[in-house]
Amino acid sequence: MHQMNAGRPDLNLLVVFDAIGRTGSVTLAAERLSLSQPAVSHALNRFRDLMDDPLFVRNGNRLEPTRHAAQMIPEVRRILEHVGSVLAPSTFDPLTASHTFRIGASDYTMISVLPALVRAVRTQAPNVRLDIQSMGETTLARLKTGDIDLTFIGADPPGGTLKSQELFRERFTGLLCARHPLAVRAGQNAVTLDDYLAFPHVMVSFRDPRQSPIDARLAALGRKRSIAVTTPNFASNVASITGTDLIMSLPSRVAANTMREDLIQFDLPLDVPDYPYSLLWHTRSDQDQAMIWLRGVAVSISQRT
Structure with a gap:
């Protein structure tokens, strides 16, 4: 039974391992990864020591995986695919998304902003759900804890961990x-x-x-x-x-x-x-693609109404 030697595993070794498994060649793996051949050879040797297994043996002009390496190849590819999906920039396609946005709304918001916002969301993102919740004394606290995603404020924004964007001036x-x-x-x-x-x-x-x-x-x-x-x-x-x-x-x-x-x-x-009327959200969702889209819709409808 093969056991990994002590030491923290290096994800780059898995990348090199996968490239050699796909190409059957250190040279071709180096070209595939835009690395030098010595760098790939060094990584392969490190992984061999780590796994206590040759991993690949030469068969003519091609490197063939050992029995242990052959068992590892599909699992390593699943790991790399999962890591790639985790690290890939998030995307949001309104036409196909089935997202739920939780919005804190005052009486003013429900009358003045929500009708146009709902129409725009229904047109652009037919599978998206809007969960509208009445504003109260705990709204800002709930925004900070993540219980709601977005709200509106008809006063100077509080700042801190809450970010804002003015939609219009009200009178x-x-x-x-x-x-x-x-x-x-x-x-x-x-x-x-x-x-x-x-x-x-x-x-x-x-x-x-x-x-x-x-x-x-x-x-x-x-x-x-x-x-x-x-x-x-x-x-x-x-x-x-x-x-x-x-x-x-x-x-x-x-x-x-x-x-x-x-x-x-x-x-x-x-x-x-007059006074500012603004969007309000937590910094944790500042770069969230779905939230960026929703904020853009809110800005757009506010400029038209």
Whole structure:
């Protein structure tokens, strides 16, 4: 029974062994591997010592494998093929891939970004699955642990191990019912700050303890709006203003995707800074070909919408 001598095996010896097994010649193996003949001979001798077997014996002009080497050849080739597949650059073909992407999405994302993203993914990668999960307090932690692959953020990115790419700048706009007392002014984009503050407002009740940009701007002016209704999402807010005197302030892309004939959109009568809306992912997936493709799709649809 042949046993390998002590010492760490060298993968290069397997490559040389395989080349000689295929060519039956040290010279041809050297040409195949772009090595010198002495280098291949030296490697063969090292492997012979390591395996305690001649491995190849000359039969005329050809080197023939010993019985032990003949048994090794198919296994060595399987090892080399496996190593080659592991070390080969990863590829992603959207037409044939059956990948599952886990995406953290806020109410804003589901209304403003996901519809176009889903259409693009279905068109380009029909076998890909999108697992959309609601964002919450643990979203960034789950992104760091790998429970989700990608999310979006409407604020300055946190940095660190999380990488980001800005998709667009978002701004706030106003929305009210077509039967609202301010409907005519809103249709003319003539709503004043006093008009805006004279009526009750509906807003989304995010768990973010920070003051909303609109309320922060009003506070800087020494003013304050009256909040009559809070709901957990934008869709509920839009439904709440129908047939009421409520005013809703919301991101412009949400307004564009929820507009109806009985609603009127208007410019806010105060200067609220716009803000970045970005993709967010962990550095571990930065070079992953599937994730690079998905991020590219998200960037592309964001530039078109």
